[in-house]
Amino acid sequence: MATQRAAARTAPSSPALPDDGSVGTQPGPADPQEGAVKRELFKYRLRKWLFSPRPFLMLIGFAAFLGGWYLLVDVLGVWRFGTLPGLVEVVTEWTAREPAYGVSLFTSEYYTHIWVSLRRILLAFFAALALGIPLGLFLGWSTRFREFSFPVFELFRPIPILAWVPLAIIMFASDEAPVIFLTFLAAFFATALNTLLGVQSIDREYMRAAFCLGSSSRQVFRHVVVPGALPFIFTGLQIAMGVAWFSLVAGEMVAGKFGLGYLINSSYTTTRYPTIIIGMITLGAIGFLSSAIIRLVGNRLMVYRARAMA
Amino acid sequence: MARPVAQAAADEARAGDGQARPAEVGKGELRVEHVSKVYDPEGAAFVAVDDASMHIAPGELRVIVGPSGCGKSTFLNAIAGFHSISSGEIWLDDELLCGPNKPQAKPGADRVVVFQHNALFPWKTVLDNVTYGPIVQERLSKKEARDLGRERMEQAGLAGLEDRYPSELSSGMQRRVEIVRALVNDPKVLLLDEPFRGMDSLTKSVMHESLLEIFDKNKVTVMFITHDIDEAVFLGDKVSVMSTRPGRIKETIEVDIPRPRDYRVLTSPRFRELMAGIHGEVEIEARKAFEAGEREMA
Numbered sequence: 117m118a119t120q121r122a123a124a125r126t127a128p129s130s131p132a133l134p135d136d137g138s139v140g141t142q143p144g145p146a147d148p149q150e151g152a153v154k155r156e157l158f159k160y161r162l163r164k165w166l167f168s169p170r171p172f173l174m175l176i177g178f179a180a181f182l183g184g185w186y187l188l189v190d191v192l193g194v195w196r197f198g199t200l201p202g203l204v205e206v207v208t209e210w211t212a213r214e215p216a217y218g219v220s221l222f223t224s225e226y227y228t229h230i231w232v233s234l235r236r237i238l239l240a241f242f243a244a245l246a247l248g249i250p251l252g253l254f255l256g257w258s259t260r261f262r263e264f265s266f267p268v269f270e271l272f273r274p275i276p277i278l279a280w281v282p283l284a285i286i287m288f289a290s291d292e293a294p295v296i297f298l299t300f301l302a303a304f305f306a307t308a309l310n311t312l313l314g315v316q317s318i319d320r321e322y323m324r325a326a327f328c329l330g331s332s333s334r335q336v337f338r339h340v341v342v343p344g345a346l347p348f349i350f351t352g353l354q355i356a357m358g359v360a361w362f363s364l365v366a367g368e369m370v371a372g373k374f375g376l377g378y379l380i381n382s383s384y385t386t387t388r389y390p391t392i393i394i395g396m397i398t399l400g401a402i403g404f405l406s407s408a409i410i411r412l413v414g415n416r417l418m419v420y421r422a423r424a425m426a
Numbered sequence: 427m428a429r430p431v432a433q434a435a436a437d438e439a440r441a442g443d444g445q446a447r448p449a450e451v452g453k454g455e456l457r458v459e460h461v462s463k464v465y466d467p468e469g470a471a472f473v474a475v476d477d478a479s480m481h482i483a484p485g486e487l488r489v490i491v492g493p494s495g496c497g498k499s500t501f502l503n504a505i506a507g508f509h510s511i512s513s514g515e516i517w518l519d520d521e522l523l524c525g526p527n528k529p530q531a532k533p534g535a536d537r538v539v540v541f542q543h544n545a546l547f548p549w550k551t552v553l554d555n556v557t558y559g560p561i562v563q564e565r566l567s568k569k570e571a572r573d574l575g576r577e578r579m580e581q582a583g584l585a586g587l588e589d590r591y592p593s594e595l596s597s598g599m600q601r602r603v604e605i606v607r608a609l610v611n612d613p614k615v616l617l618l619d620e621p622f623r624g625m626d627s628l629t630k631s632v633m634h635e636s637l638l639e640i641f642d643k644n645k646v647t648v649m650f651i652t653h654d655i656d657e658a659v660f661l662g663d664k665v666s667v668m669s670t671r672p673g674r675i676k677e678t679i680e681v682d683i684p685r686p687r688d689y690r691v692l693t694s695p696r697f698r699e700l701m702a703g704i705h706g707e708v709e710i711e712a713r714k715a716f717e718a719g720e721r722e723m724a
Contacts, residue, residue: 328534330559
């Protein structure tokens with residue numbers, strides 16, 4: 117799937133693409149032809165991707181991984197691999213209408229865990245976004261504010277999320293809040309720090325240009341600082357999403373009654389080993405999807421960068 | 427406060443105002459009076475500009491040449507309001523931009539800068555860049571600004587590029603867009619800081635002609651900084667040579683080549699004569715700068 121992205125990105129730069137110049141760089145006023153052109157372009161890229169070596173390499177990669185798993189665990193069972201759930205066992209369990217250990221694609225319990233985790237991630241992530249981005253912007257914009265608050269920020273940032281677990285449990289009485297808090301905290305630091313770096317990365321000439329074209333400070337903030345920091349902000353959000361999943365699982369293993377982290381941990385204590393693997397793979401897939409969505413939104417908001425690459 | 431007209435540098439008087447292109451009287455007259463700028467990095471006072479005076483008449487295109495590091499940009503930054511000055515005064519028409527009680531001018535759209543490196547906002551389309559000034563100043567409505575922007579872009583041969591992003595344009599076009607973005611504000615003075623640095627000579631000569639064409643349509647005072655003497659003589663009404671550090675205006679030479687000028691001027695005897703004169707002056711300064719550098723290295 118990662119290669120598909122790469123293909124979509126690199127395709128326009130290919131000299132073989134005949135109508136790229138007219139499609140990629142001339143977004144005229146909306147006309148009926150544009151939709152058709154876009155569809156054609158999409159089809160072209162899909163075809164190009166399909167006939168490139170990329171999908172096959174991707175398939176070979178997956179096949180090698182699954183084959184290795186099957187061989188080492190199911191067939192040979194060499195060394196400690198014999199203790200792991202085998203490929204066949206996991207797949208049968210995952211796709212069974214009546215799973216031996218209670219969780220499969222056909223049980224509502226599976227989706228409850230996914231939903232609970234997703235809800236926690238979304239709450240924590242959006243809270244981190246709503247607080248972290250403004251904080252980062254102001255840290256970058258105001259020297260005085262930075263001097264006053266950055267040292268405190270830097271003292272808290274390196275504290276590993278797991279070290280917050282006891283405090284989170286003491287602070288929040290419910291089952292839900294400590295997990296969300298831990299998830300939020302990790303995402304918040306990543307977002308704020310990257311936003312700050314984003315503001316600092318802006319070329320001073322843009323600010324000078326904006327001032328000498330008659331902007332007020334507020335207008336410079338809005339028209340230069342925010343859009344200028346956006347690439348870094350989105351990098352920060354990607355990182356934030358990653359650490360959010362990490363902290364979520366840690367939090368769910370310690371506190372919490374549902375969620376994929378809880379599923380993995382409780383399956384371990386009740387020796388439902390195939391379910392652990394189901395939980396892990398589900399985490400991998402959802403984590404990948406959530407990063408992909410952020411990238412997509414970023415590309416939408418920063419058309420100029422997508423076009424510069426094309 | 428009375429304007430210290432009498433203190434204008436002697437070489438200014440010698441050069442006269444004959445070649446200035448027509449402009450409304452009293453619009454865009456720039457006076458720099460005995461300006462000095464001392465930097466103080468780590469306690470070691472460093473005089474970048476020392477007692478520099480200059481008078482640019484309304485509508486004049488003044489080029490300032492000098493060796494690298496002679497304080498040309500410091501000079502421009504003081505007028506633009508990016509840097510403070512240590513002493514002296516800078517006047518624009520009847521307004522004191524900076525002086526004894528106000529070391530740093532406030533940047534404003536009456537003195538727009540075109541920067542050495544492309545400073546178009548990469549996240550805005552070309553038209554949004556061009557209309558940025560009038561819109562943030564709330565001088566025009568969005569629609570009026572866009573109409574004006576389109577009109578000016580067309581005049582500058584940039585029609586059809588409105589919805590592109592700056593990164594999709596060639597460097598020559600980017601420069602032109604940036605100049606249009608500045609002129610849309612009807613500034614009194616346009617400040618250009620080596621805008622064509624690093625361009626190949628062919629693009630540069632095309633840019634020079636298009637720049638002159640754009641300027642002939644806009645009555646604006648121009649201060650153009652460069653270290654390219656060809657460029658200076660080709661573009662300027664007058665060329666001021668700045669001495670090496672500490673920078674001062676050493677000499678101002680009037681370029682009495684009639685306008686409109688095109689590339690044929692480059693081979694005329696008068697052009698070569700002026701070139702040779704200015705080249706001699708700059709050469710002396712460059713050598714001094716070089717020797718000073720050697721001394722510092724030793």
